[in-house]
Amino acid sequence: MNKTQLKNYAKLIAQKGLNIQKGQDCVIECEFDQPEFIHVLTKEIYKLGARRVFVEWSSQVTQKLTYKYCSEKTLSRLESFEEEKWRWRAENLPAMCYIISEDPEGLNGINQEKMTNSKMARNRVIKPYRDKMEAGYQWCIAAVPGEKWAKKVFPNDKKSVAINKLWDAILTCSRADTDPINAWNEHNKNLKKRCEYLNSQNLTALRYISSNGTNLTVGLNEIGIFTGGAEKTLSGIEFNPNIPSEEIFTSPKAGVCEGIVYSTKPLSYDGLIIDNFSLKFENGKVTEVKAEKNQELLEKIVKMDEGASMLGECALVPFDSPINNSKILFYETLFDENACCHLALGKGFSECIKGFENMSLQERREKGLNESMIHVDFMIGSKDLKIVGIKSDGSEILIFNEGNWAF
Numbered sequence: 001m002n003k004t005q006l007k008n009y010a011k012l013i014a015q016k017g018l019n020i021q022k023g024q025d026c027v028i029e030c031e032f033d034q035p036e037f038i039h040v041l042t043k044e045i046y047k048l049g050a051r052r053v054f055v056e057w058s059s060q061v062t063q064k065l066t067y068k069y070c071s072e073k074t075l076s077r078l079e080s081f082e083e084e085k086w087r088w089r090a091e092n093l094p095a096m097c098y099i100i101s102e103d104p105e106g107l108n109g110i111n112q113e114k115m116t117n118s119k120m121a122r123n124r125v126i127k128p129y130r131d132k133m134e135a136g137y138q139w140c141i142a143a144v145p146g147e148k149w150a151k152k153v154f155p156n157d158k159k160s161v162a163i164n165k166l167w168d169a170i171l172t173c174s175r176a177d178t179d180p181i182n183a184w185n186e187h188n189k190n191l192k193k194r195c196e197y198l199n200s201q202n203l204t205a206l207r208y209i210s211s212n213g214t215n216l217t218v219g220l221n222e223i224g225i226f227t228g229g230a231e232k233t234l235s236g237i238e239f240n241p242n243i244p245s246e247e248i249f250t251s252p253k254a255g256v257c258e259g260i261v262y263s264t265k266p267l268s269y270d271g272l273i274i275d276n277f278s279l280k281f282e283n284g285k286v287t288e289v290k291a292e293k294n295q296e297l298l299e300k301i302v303k304m305d306e307g308a309s310m311l312g313e314c315a316l317v318p319f320d321s322p323i324n325n326s327k328i329l330f331y332e333t334l335f336d337e338n339a340c341c342h343l344a345l346g347k348g349f350s351e352c353i354k355g356f357e358n359m360s361l362q363e364r365r366e367k368g369l370n371e372s373m374i375h376v377d378f379m380i381g382s383k384d385l386k387i388v389g390i391k392s393d394g395s396e397i398l399i400f401n402e403g404n405w406a407f
Helices: 003-018 035-047 058-070 072-078 080-092 112-133 147-153 157-173 182-200 294-302 361-366
Strands: 025-031 052-058 095-100 141-144 203-209 215-219 248-250 259-264 267-269 274-281 285-293 311-314 341-348 375-379 384-389 396-401
Touching: 003 035, 003 141, 003 182, 025 035, 035 052, 035 095, 052 058, 072 112, 072 259, 080 112, 112 294, 147 157, 182 248, 267 375, 274 294, 285 294, 311 375
Parallel strands: 025 052, 025 095, 095 141
Antiparallel strands: 203 215, 203 384, 215 259, 248 311, 259 274, 267 274, 274 285, 311 341, 341 375, 384 396
């Protein structure tokens, strides 16, 4: 990984991911794995005219120690200075940059009940600030290699080789290896064309069918739209929230979903891996979960709040995607969700509601946008996945066939 590659990747995140505006603040949340890259990224953000860049470092090791030694009561409390920070974010709308690198299983052995209960308590206090910020600021999630993450992905290589391999994979899958700005301009155009076609079809439902047992019908919102790639804030600032991204997605109608769906890739959630699982839906809500690994955690996820058991996203990603074709299992949702089709439990996206900018948050919820403190993506794409779109007149169109776009 040379300095030119580092700089080009940082430029991509700062310019296309965040699209920092002159005088705007920016917050970078990251771990300790790649400080050199964070320094380069910070410089690129300042060069775009940022007023102030705040870097907030974290560590899974200290997080695990905190969950071990602190009481649930202490963990559940949002300290006054923490709440003040959320208030500042809601009032100033800084761009938020999340650089991920953590160990996919770095929180193994943690008290899951303590973690879940304390998160629920804190999120009740944080929620009003998040609601106030919704669709009002730019944000971007991107990745850099962490040592333990790299060894998880490439277990047979020594540390330095594994890290270099993961760097190469991240840059290639992120379209950041050569001329990234132009590559993303073209990529965004292609995603927009597919969105326009889907939005012209007046779809009311999607039906998923796969030989692994998936047989699921998801109701769509009457005023819902498909989107993908670049998004815009309420003030019209364009940004790319995920680098990489191959998905076209919509937020379905809350509470309209029937059937069963099976995962096709492991889910990394809060430093733990959930694997080989299924979710059964009745009347729009999860009524049964099964998992070969960490079923208890999956059960806790769907009970986090009322909306956690309902879908907030349907994302369409061809099985023949650059990430899937890399033959790499990243054990990281940012990449694995862009390898194939996925669904998400929990919070829906306002930008998937036509005319959302002229609605209050409550009005969007009344239109069927799911509300939850969580948004958990899980992968369901397979090489024989079939997705049928049901139109408002009852007719059907084939959207995916043999795992890929049918149009």
